[in-house]
Amino acid sequence: MVFISVLITLFNPISSWRADADTPAIAPLPPATSTQPQQLQTVSKGTEQTIELSVLRIPTQQYLTSNWFGARDSFANHGITPNITFTQAISGNAFGGLSTSKVDWRYRLDATLTLDTQKLCGWKGGTAYVDFLNHGGQNPQNNLVGQLQAISAIDQSPDTRLDQLWYKQTLLHKKITLKFGRIDTTYDFDDPRDSLNFLNGSFGFAPAIFVFPSYPFSAWGGELTLQPASCFFIHVGLFDGNTSNTLPALNTTNPLAVQNPFGLFGIAEEGLSWHLPWHRLTGTFVAGQWYHSGHFDAYNEPPVNATEGFYGYVDQTLWRAGNKPAADCPRLGAFAEYAWANDRVSLITQNVVAGLDWHALIPGRPEDDCGIGETWADLSKYANTPRGYEAITEAFYNLQLTPWLGIQPDLQYVAAPGGGAAPDALVWTLQMEIAF
Template sequence: MLAAGLFTGPAAGENTGENRVFGTLESGNSAVLSGAGSAASTAARLLLTAGFEIDSRTLFDQPGGRLHVSAMHQTGDNGTRLVGDFQGFSNIDAAGFTAITEAWYQHHLLDGRLRLKFGKVDANSEFAYVEHGGGFLQSSPGFSPTILGFPSYPDPATSVNLFYHGKSGAYAGVGVYDGATQAGVATGTRGPSTFFGTPDGLFSVVETGVHHRVTGRPGRVGIGAWRHGGDFDRFGGGRQSSTQGIYLVLDQSLVTGPAGRTRLGLFAQYGYADADVSPVQHHAGAGLQWYGPLTDRPDDSAGLMASFVQFSKAPGAGFTDRGELAVECFYRWQAADWLALQPDLQFIDNPGGRGRPDALIMTLRAAISL
């Protein structure tokens, strides 16, 4: 099971010139309506996030930089034990932890075109994200599950990142991250020691693309490549040093409202990895997110998406089904400035690719802004 999708791009990377303290409490209660693979049929979990950002003007009277520190506490059930799905129907599921999950500093140079970011970073806040996939509870819209050892929730990692944004809308970014999760080390609860020492094996990623407009509607298309320098078990036997893959991402506004605000947005993803070591060789996902679906509810949102993973056919991989399909729909009701409630329905076809029954899952996510 993979957990992802808590981030939708470098919104936290924007230099607002303001200091801020933030916090959220998210709860998710799920019930398997059909297809439970264990005696239990419900799961509940909590995720508390708190942190602060300080502008560099406050720190040392110089513009262009920001310091960010945030911590998380997660507890509760892991929903995958109910249905055995691979992609992860709840993106806040984890084994339970308390940690400083991000602690980074970034600085803008060349009139904001160049951005340097270093420290403990969730890679999904910068790479492989789709903005219009950010409202879904399914993990795969966060990032493609073909990306092995991606340093994202619940295991951000020490890193160095560099980004360039051109005047024409083109952009490029590169990051080098501690890849110790491949060796079983939980980087989310650790500092930088494994970035500089054992176990070795760095995770590197590069992404380039362009922010564009189609008939005046904003969009973005990007292509990325990643490499993990750790050691991997081959399904057919033996070990290999390093593996790599590619991914594609697309965000496109289809309908805009007043002030150019997106009303209907489309996202699409594709990922590829080496089937000799990766459980998933191909991944494809797409969906729609509708912002303000009711005229008197501008802060509500709704979404519909599908995500498919094709499992490795390599001898020894152990999959009996070709792939797993997840379909999700949700409605997010912004009940108050500080409270959002999101009923969510997912159907999982061939969960886990090993002959388990198809599953229908209902989840109620509640988010409180502290």
């Protein structure tokens, strides 16, 4: 009976029917004030009877495991926010690539803890964060397509590790922010707002930044952000340079190393934001530069001491309904990015990414997103690939079924996988995310 009740709740949480005086009826439920199930009630009104039925309202709660009998709220009031998130992706190849007879699956499991120091101990402006992750499954790059740019940002070899462990402190009314510890820089640098819902890894950060300390190799380091005005910021970071691309760290990278002989990675961003007068259409331009002091293998010459690159992107809201905050109303956003790296060191020497993201396109679906985008990678001439480039077109619809469950169907057309090492391919992916 409980299982049947849950199914009723999932597919029709408020059901009702009216009948003659001898037939009970299910009346609409009053607004839920608790996650606890209500008792079955029979209300008489003249000769008509109404039966009110309520079960656990799974679709409307924030997390799959609900409020832990009030424990979540109690933790939050004391500045403690634990979370568990599970992401599962399944991909297949319709034609071309390496294989059309396989289906690859992979997952990522994150267990995180966020501490608000003001609520926890009265220390204003402090945030501590820890993230343990486990990921596993197959990688479509090896089994299905042979592409260079990840079909999904979670595509990596199986592993379990401490991904992030950092402390952040804001000062002078958030005009200065300090952050130090083990950091995944994807969340802080090269981060166009309207590219966040795309699955392909190149929309997460430009692949030309081939030494970026990001998933699955976060890095120890520190960041400083200066924001003297709401429309301008400067953001710099310095990190341990031990990545899978440095030498002799290649294939022997220790992702937990604090000190190593493989150099340092430095990055800087300068950003300018604005809003257009009609409907307050917001926009951002960011210019970034990076430098790595390590030793790198080079094409047709001895290893190179240090390498560098740059990137820039623009993100602009093109339309939105009304004057509500962008997160609360339908909106259409666009973004474009260009990145460059040394072609004697990096296989991807130039990268162009652009796309559109439409939030709440369908009436009555305020949390859904859909988008279409293109990522183009120019490959080093010294690599001698058959076609010298790789281009991927992606289209997706992110369906937020409940606050804790999202499902995203995704299609990617891959032109010249691996620079033409394999035939053009069409890859489908179904990705699911659950917040426990």
